[in-house]
Amino acid sequence: MAINNNKRTFIKALLSMPLIGGGLYFGLKFSRPKIVVVGGGCAGLEFIESIIDKIDVDITLIEEKPAYHSCFMSNAALVEMKEHPKIKFDYQTFIKRAGIRFIQDKALSIDSNTKRIICASGEYVEYDYLITAPGIGFIYDNVEGVSENNTLSYPHGWKGEQSFLALKDKLQQLPDGQPFIIIAPDKIYKCPPGPYERAGLVADYLRHHKPNSYVLILDSKSSFTKQDAFVEGWKKHYQFGTQNSLIKYLSKEAGGQVTRIKGNKVFAKAGTFESECINFIPRQRAGDFALNNGLTNASGWCPINFDTMASTLLPNTYVLGDAAIAGDMPKSAFSAANQARICANAVVAEITKTTLKPSVYHNVCYSLIAPNYGISISAAYKRDYDDPWIRLIPEQTGITPLQSEPWIYRAESRQALDTFNRIIASKFNK
Amino acid sequence: MRSIFISNSVSFLLGVCSMKFLIRYSILLLLYILPFSLYSNEQLSAICISCHSSQQSSYIPNINGQPEQYLKRALLNFRANIVPNTMMTRIANRLSNEDISWLSKYFSSKSISFSFDREINDHPGLDIYNQKCAACHQLSSAGIPILTGLPKEYLGDAIDLFKQGRRIMPASMGYYISNMSEQETKLVIDYLSGFKVVPNGN
Ligand SMILES: Cc1cc2nc3c(=O)[nH]c(=O)nc-3n(C[C@H](O)[C@H](O)[C@H](O)COP(=O)(O)OP(=O)(O)OC[C@H]3O[C@@H](n4cnc5c(N)ncnc54)[C@H](O)[C@@H]3O)c2cc1C
Numbered sequence: 052m053a054i055n056n057n058k059r060t061f062i063k064a065l066l067s068m069p070l071i072g073g074g075l076y077f078g079l080k081f082s083r084p085k086i087v088v089v090g091g092g093c094a095g096l097e098f099i100e101s102i103i104d105k106i107d108v109d110i111t112l113i114e115e116k117p118a119y120h121s122c123f124m125s126n127a128a129l130v131e132m133k134e135h136p137k138i139k140f141d142y143q144t145f146i147k148r149a150g151i152r153f154i155q156d157k158a159l160s161i162d163s164n165t166k167r168i169i170c171a172s173g174e175y176v177e178y179d180y181l182i183t184a185p186g187i188g189f190i191y192d193n194v195e196g197v198s199e200n201n202t203l204s205y206p207h208g209w210k211g212e213q214s215f216l217a218l219k220d221k222l223q224q225l226p227d228g229q230p231f232i233i234i235a236p237d238k239i240y241k242c243p244p245g246p247y248e249r250a251g252l253v254a255d256y257l258r259h260h261k262p263n264s265y266v267l268i269l270d271s272k273s274s275f276t277k278q279d280a281f282v283e284g285w286k287k288h289y290q291f292g293t294q295n296s297l298i299k300y301l302s303k304e305a306g307g308q309v310t311r312i313k314g315n316k317v318f319a320k321a322g323t324f325e326s327e328c329i330n331f332i333p334r335q336r337a338g339d340f341a342l343n344n345g346l347t348n349a350s351g352w353c354p355i356n357f358d359t360m361a362s363t364l365l366p367n368t369y370v371l372g373d374a375a376i377a378g379d380m381p382k383s384a385f386s387a388a389n390q391a392r393i394c395a396n397a398v399v400a401e402i403t404k405t406t407l408k409p410s411v412y413h414n415v416c417y418s419l420i421a422p423n424y425g426i427s428i429s430a431a432y433k434r435d436y437d438d439p440w441i442r443l444i445p446e447q448t449g450i451t452p453l454q455s456e457p458w459i460y461r462a463e464s465r466q467a468l469d470t471f472n473r474i475i476a477s478k479f480n481k
Numbered sequence: 482m483r484s485i486f487i488s489n490s491v492s493f494l495l496g497v498c499s500m501k502f503l504i505r506y507s508i509l510l511l512l513y514i515l516p517f518s519l520y521s522n523e524q525l526s527a528i529c530i531s532c533h534s535s536q537q538s539s540y541i542p543n544i545n546g547q548p549e550q551y552l553k554r555a556l557l558n559f560r561a562n563i564v565p566n567t568m569m570t571r572i573a574n575r576l577s578n579e580d581i582s583w584l585s586k587y588f589s590s591k592s593i594s595f596s597f598d599r600e601i602n603d604h605p606g607l608d609i610y611n612q613k614c615a616a617c618h619q620l621s622s623a624g625i626p627i628l629t630g631l632p633k634e635y636l637g638d639a640i641d642l643f644k645q646g647r648r649i650m651p652a653s654m655g656y657y658i659s660n661m662s663e664q665e666t667k668l669v670i671d672y673l674s675g676f677k678v679v680p681n682g683n
Contacts, residue, residue: 392527410524431575447574449567449570451567452567459566462566462635463567465540468540469539472536
């Protein structure tokens with residue numbers, strides 16, 4: 052190593068000798084800004100794709116896992132829905148196509164004085180701009196009996212492959228007749244319609260594989276996003292609201308709030324429920340990396356400048372995706388990608404010392420209720436200079452109208468797949 | 482002769498229905514249209530490319546390189562809720578007339594070409610396409626969209642809407658569409674959706 056370094060310095064010195072004056076100028080002028088991205092999820096990857104299109108920069112991606120395991124479309128994969136897309140992608144094709152440096156390691160700490168990021172292996176990387184997109188972490192404080200230690204006994208399936216596989220296994224092993232219990236968290240959490248999408252797709256699975264079982268949703272909230280459209284779909288497909296319903300829903304008011312879990316028993320206000328498959332989705336906060344490095348505020352999420360996505364707490368550092376407080380925008384892959392493109396523009400403006408043009412803030416979330424049946428919400432947001440927030444524009448927000456024609460729901464289920472392909476799968480194409 | 486006559490009267494009737502649609506919704510339209518643009522040009526195109534990519538898709542159609550007049554008409558119709566597609570209706574509601582003009586020009590100026598994997602020249606849909614569609618759609622001018630490379634289910638739904646008189650079409654197209662058997666329709670769609678849209682690096 053030492054010899055190598057010496058050799059390199061010697062060669063460098065040799066090469067630069069005839070050029071000292073010009074070479075120095077050349078080196079300064081053309082040393083590319085160093086950008087380090089922590090977290091290769093939707094946000095991190097979209098940022099990289101977007102910025103390499105615009106400017107020549109030196110990019111390093113630090114990602115803990117060798118492959119990305121997508122939560123988007125994971126409900127379809129959980130029940131092995133016919134023609135569900137692949138949700139796990141090796142990083143290598145992305146790395147090669149983007150031509151960036153990849154460090155498979157856990158990023159541990161930020162030294163903002165020396166502008167270094169230190170990894171679990173001890174390796175460190177220097178940056179001019181640090182882009183962090185570490186996703187979410189969990190809080191186990193409101194339900195007795197579950198903690199980080201036994202989370203795989205009550206798998207959330209809300210992050211990472213291990214928990215997803217544990218949940219899938221429990222679903223498949225579920226004795227016919229027992230309910231699949233989903234314990235939905237209180238706001239703010241990633242993918243607001245996610246638990247309800249899961250309910251529908253699991254109900255479809257149970258109908259075919261465990262005809263005496265049903266889905267029970269125990270909710271800590273009074274209502275949820277796209278509720279009317281979900282309920283309409285559940286009525287069409289799962290006899291929702293009748294004795295034979297394949298989905299039962301208990302809101303907070305109906306006693307759905309869970310206080311304790313022990314063995315196969317769930318203790319809620321409405322009573323005790325029993326199952327070998329308890330899908331406990333915990334309360335959430337920004338990922339550990341953000342929390343441990345002073346990027347979060349008292350809310351557990353990361354405050355940012357809404358025009359640039361720069362952290363308001365650490366210099367030269369940006370936060371994208373689920374970890375960030377992005378005003379009224381939900382924690383979705385679509386929003387994460389939107390924020391990533393805004394941030395790429397902001398970093399380019401910063402590097403090139405040009406003015407940043409105003410950005411567009413919008414979100415589209417599709418949810419599947421059954422195979423070939425999807426619904427959606429689309430929303431636009433505005434940034435006003437006298438309003439420190441990314442504000443929802445209610446008049447420009449809409450949900451699939453109730454009683455649409457059948458082909459519309461089918462078309463939306465296909466558009467959901469296209470969106471997944473656009474935001475996630477296509478990143479890993481050759 | 483007889484079938485031409487019948488189909489012509491059908492398309493005439495369909496035309497009347499669509500006129501009713503048009504009149505009903507243009508009244509609504511007058512009330513709701515945004516009087517000014519909310520977006521800069523960069524913002525406008527950013528809205529579209531969030532979903533309309535050059536990647537192969539299963540439903541969302543390619544908009545790059547489509548004729549300007551066609552894109553404009555499509556957006557105006559979405560906004561007026563004449564072409565039912567809930568997502569595009571909702572998105573187009575955010576657009577002013579000026580936005581629609583700019584977007585149509587912008588995406589029509591993108592140059593594209595097509596590639597295909599299988600032996601497309603032997604495809605039984607090619608003949609049907611040449612006989613019944615190509616005369617107009619091959620021109621890609623005067624607001625006639627390019628069908629090549631559009632996704633299968635998107636084309637299927639569009640044809641259904643035309644047949645039901647809910648998308649407006651010229652009488653000649655009504656004639657061909659109503660005279661195409663289910664099998665022929667399937668073959669044409671299969672042929673067209675077999676192409677891949679390739680952006681020409683712009
Ligand atoms: C069931 C479910 C369904 C969903 N469906 C949809 C949908 O239909 N549409 C939609 O738009 N969104 C959907 N989402 C939401 C979407 O998955 C997230 O919003 C999106 O993944 C956010 O992207 P991100 O980049 O912020 O975080 P993530 O995608 O979670 O990526 C974070 C990455 O950072 C890495 N990382 C974390 N810490 C470190 C560290 N210290 N060092 C190195 N690497 C680190 C992780 O390994 C991970 O790869 C769904 C989510 C769930 C759970």
